[in-house]
Amino acid sequence: MIRKMLIVSSMCLLITGCMSEQSSNLESKPVTLTKKAEPSEEFVPSSIKLVGIGDSLTKGVGDESNQGGYIGMVREKLEQQENIREVVVDNYGVRGHKTSNLQKKLKEEEVIASIKDADIIVMTIGGNDIMSVVRNNILSLDFEPFRKEQKNYENRFQTILTTVRELNSSAHIVYVGLYNPFKYMLPKLTEIDMIINEWNLATQQMIKQDERAVYVSVDQLFSTESDERLLYKDEFHPNQSGYSLIADKVYDALKENEIYQDSTVRNE
Structure with a gap:
């Protein structure tokens, strides 16, 4: 009987010792927590x-939807891109402005600060310069007054480009060309x-002289009857x-020239 009790006691001590050893091993085993990887910068949306x-086309005059004309529509298209969080718009288009007016506009402090901070600068100008010639020569329209004024327009436009570049050397400039608004009125x-x-x-x-500028042609959009x-x-x-339709052309130009991708990289 005594022998039997000694055997049982020895077995209990052996089992207890094994359990203690296992518990000790479990307690001393180091625990490693895996840190969740941060998302790559290329997937972080940019502004x-x-x-x-x-002039008035940049302002959006005539847009019954009140989307802000082609600029508002381009903004909406850009914000649909996964890598763009938001598009902040400053619109300084003014109805009736000619190149001479824009030259003065570019001297305003608010406009200067905005252009310095811009990634993309879009522009329509020149239509009212032509309209001024039409009004002054409505009874005797010929090529001479238009070609004379064209030289003045070119000088002013070049000054505008130079001023914008002095304020911001890296922004992309998108110029939307002229169309003939008299196509249907005076065919x-x-x-x-x-x-x-x-x-x-x-x-x-x-525009071609500036490697970060692009010309967008829209005259064909308004040249055919539909x-x-x-x-x-x-x-x-x-x-x-x-x-x-203008917004589509501008957006296509941004994509083809990889302008908005370049702008998002610049802001990361």
Whole structure:
């Protein structure tokens, strides 16, 4: 009986010792916590600063939807991109402005500060310069006054580009070309088409001198008749549909030239 009790006691001591050893091993085993990896910077949405300067087209006159014309529509398209958190817009377009007015506008402190901080600068200007010639020569329209004024326009436009570049050397500049608003109102005045083309070609040549600037042609959008009206009731400014087509062209130019991708990298 005594022998049996000794055997049972020995077995209990052996089992207790094994359990203590296992417990000791478990307690001393180090625990490693895996830290969740931070997302890559390329997946972090960025903010883009878009500044509009120029005339009534930049302001969005004629857009019945109140989206802000082509600039507001481009903003909406850009914000649909996964790598863009928001597009901050400063719009300094003014109805009736000519190149001479824009030269003065670029001297305002608020505009200067905005352009310095811009990633993309979009611009429409020149239409009112042509309109001024039309008004002053409505009874005897010929090429001479337009070509004379074109030289003045080119000088002013070059000054505008130079001023913008002095304020911001890295921003992308997008210039939206001229179209003929008299196409439907005065269809027999075909000379205007030639004048618009000459002014656009001159502007395009100046834009080409800047490697971070792009010219967007829109004259073909308004040159052919279609069932859909593209002009506002004033027969001069684009309507919502017209602005939507301009916005498509501007957005396509941004994509083709990888401008908005470059702008997001600049802001990271």
